Amino acid sequence: MGEKVFMQGNQAMAESAIRAGCKLFFGYPITPSSEVPEYYAKAMKDRPEENIMFVQAETEVAAFNMVAGAVSTGHRAMTATAGPGFDLGQEAMSFMSAADLPAVIVEVQRPGPGDGEILAAQGDYFSAVKGGGHGDYNNLVLAPYSVQEMCELMQESFELAEKYCNPVVLLTDATLAKMRESVVIPDYKELPKPEEITNSLTGAKGRAAHKVATCGDGAVQWEEFNMRLQAKYKKIAENEVRYEAKNMEDADIILVAYGSMARVCESAMKMAREEGIKVGMIRPISLWPFPDVAFEGITGKKFLVVELSAGQMVQDVKLAVENKRDVTFFGKLGGTTPSPKVVLEQIKKLV
């Protein structure tokens, strides 16, 4: 492993991406994600031996399309953005999934809708998990809850994107992005050659031409195209479910939370147990594919879903549980995060 440092979430994640061999960054500054492009811009000048390329795009529309072009050549590339910027990237998200492009997108959630706020939120769950763009497609969505996990999932995002030829969204939030924690930065990775990446555009020398194309040509061809994509998503759904479950055996009440909210819920669970309330917790790490399996066969227990939203992930929880009447929701809007004590009060309402 690499060295242990005390580092801000966004910056640690950027360093982790560079070590994952992502030398190409295209981005448009937007709070609370701007430390990522800033980190790349500085690294490009300070570390010339690493051949880092940073381009500040004119819009997120352009940034996402630059990433699409760059990854098509078999090189790792990424962008980082926040809610309104992610909106602008949706056309490209749909395109990249259809075009089998292994792009990695960091989405630092902040409160919406509209221009919104720049504090912490989880209101972009739908746009990331349900696919905010047009057509039937899926993003692989990973949600870390610590700076350490941000660094690890950052590296894994590139591998998953290349394995399945599909965009991966690393969904964080303003709290995770801005907080500093002790973190072991992962080591540099050995990379596949651009020629080894599926369908990479490296010049049609000694092989058939490679095409990145998503244009339909009649209903029959287009249905076949879609069925191939659906097979890709099915394979991801079967193989890439990630979650963490704690204190489940004796639990009467199960908290369900992801990202920074899950950190708070962990403390609330501990406080509840100290008072003799048997609380467990399920923390989805892959939001798509959603860890339905974590909820399978659980009956006679109450679920408390806690989100910094008006209730988005809770819909997936209701689809996953045996009895949706067991599910209660507690959400916070505006940008502040409820304390463990506030969550504990909600737990006590269910006792």
Add this chain to the structure above:
Amino acid sequence: MKTIYEKPQVFTDAITTYCGGCGHGIVGKLIAELVDELKLQENGILVWPIGCSCLSDRYYDMDCFMALHGRAPASATGIKRADPSKFVLCYQGDGDMVSEGMAEIMHAAIRSEKFSVIFINNAIYGMTGGQMAPTTMLGQVASTAPYGREILNSGYPVQMAELMATMPGVCYSERVTVTSPANVAKCKKALKKAFELQLEGKGLSFVEVLSPCPTGWKMAATKSLDYIDEVLTNVYPLGVKKDATKEEN
């Protein structure tokens, strides 16, 4: 026996979807000839737009990227920045470039991206059925300007070759057409110059082609050629608008 002309090697056997009298096919053939002449097939990546040319990936035995509407210069930026050793050609029509993708082409020029851009200007939306383009002439009838384009509602035709010539990041800008064998030869010369400047690592090289669209204009093919020579060229004058290599001398 001496071979006077043969089909460019880079062409596949696919048949194009272009209408009779369309200019796309002529420019497409010139690209193929130049790819052969300059040996770009194995080291080139073609970036295609949305529009009548959006099935062009089938016509060339080359790696290609079919971009989203208007975004070709952004994707070409990603490709060229990822692998500057490649020859990257970005091909766009008027709706794609001047309407949907005006920001992308302008900023590619601002950043002086090191690729070549071919702009097919036929003053109308061909693929979607003859709607008004930003380059549609004042008074010209289109399905979304049924009584002709009016300044009050839709403003003025955009002169891209002149606009690009004002950009310090653009090394070459020329407007050509394909209305006669002589003009086709001039078009090829302009494209060759643009390609060579990219191979020399200069800034963005830009060639605008006034191209006939008999179907969209609801005009006979031969009349479409006259329309370019007699009407379009008044608003879109032919010629070299900028040549940074000459300014250096």
